[in-house]
Amino acid sequence: MATATKVILVTGASSGFGRLTARTLARHGHVVIAGMRATRDRNAGAVRELEELAAAESLSLSAVDLDVQSPSSADAAIAEIAARHDRLDVVVHNAGHMVLGPTEAFTPEQLAAVYDVNVLGTQRVNRAALPILRRQGSGLLVWVGSSSTRGGHPPFLAPYFAAKAAMDALAESYAAELIRFGIGTTIVVPGAFTSGTNHFAHAGRPDDEATAAAYDTHYGEIRASIDQRLADLVPPDADVQSVADEIARVVGLPDDRRPFRTHVDPSRDGSEVVSVVADRIRVEFYRRLGIEELLPSHAAL
Template structure:
């Protein structure tokens, strides 16, 4: 294996950011394993696309069954990767699920399920992958977050944004706990990309339809058109491929040059400024704790 070629697992790679990222990283020369669930059922076409692309372009690209809601599935996926490639260098935490509707109308069980996919799912993958990375004394976790975790939350997406904020907090704590093992962290923060992904197409909806309907008299038009209003906030030249390109750029940087957090935000909603201030404060906090290397105090944010 070439010295700069990495073995990379991308979760939630059947569509959207994950699919583009898997393809982009493979074309950059890495060994890429696209993790997705239902590889023999719903996502069989995605698996076939990966096989065809790998053959046509001579890419080191493959797929693996990975349901982030199952620890057994995460364990089996990582074990298969290590058996085939003898190592694992990078995990891209991309798997996620969006829901759309009044927050009140989602049952507690639905809120729990959203967190189970977007937050607990990363924990299952980490518990499978981190023993390998710690054993190697090297590795990188890339977390695909959301600019919403720093403010600017549109209405009727609360459960999803709450889960993304929780994932962001988990990523920050993990970063400090892993740096001494030689495992780096970068949080990728996409803005409001509304085309090129299946977020709205596959979005879940409230189970409590009666409560949801109670919002219609005052918010019905907004609810019905929010998937069309949000794109109006995004410049027409915004390209979802830029997220995959940024992930590839970060992975190819030397360990000591990778940013802790990087924004890919076509709307420039200001969240990157808030993040820069927060990361500067965090750098000083970790410095005082004696945890060096996570974010240099002279880092360009």
């Protein structure tokens, strides 16, 4: 069963989903550590805001310096959390980076960098955190995915969507490999929230500007407006806070009631329907392999 108070690490918590999630989980009574890079310089303001909120509302909310692209940083952050709290119950894999532009115009090194943040970053944190969770015989990994993984793939966002799809596949395999240790998995799938986050504002651009410009004749208008087209799919009353609220809900559920995958998609882009089919295929495949005991036993699947 779920305990009332958990020690939770949220990666990428300086802004967007991560910042909202860290605050929301703390307000639900959990001990929350907001992982973010450059806590002494670029994100020093975010740390101050977090400390001020914690003091004003008597929250157990603090920051830790965590760069998911650095194994030594991940190791040090997890060690610091263990020293502070003697345990770690939940890791929210939220850190990520978006890029925007014609796929051809991104260098292979740029694609690798997007993959490094969105996929390898989770692996670095897992390798640091999972020994603690395995020793405890309990824990939860929450992976913040994307509706693009099971829904549509609009153009000019391919490196990001490809990385998110890889992260989703990694999460599925990890789920089966960790269930016998008492470690659960939930994949939270936000839709295309284009306000309340910094995804598009901070999106990277292709290094090969000449190739990118070659697309303008045929795709210039679409390329320039793809973020607005996505925004237009989202109802005006959609609130990005709903993603943080869903993560808090999932964390608070008993182990046998927690969903394997949950969607927060006000645009209703169809990815939830595709997910149901895909997860049923996964269940049947595990049954054919004779390893169905590695699936959660509850009806959430």
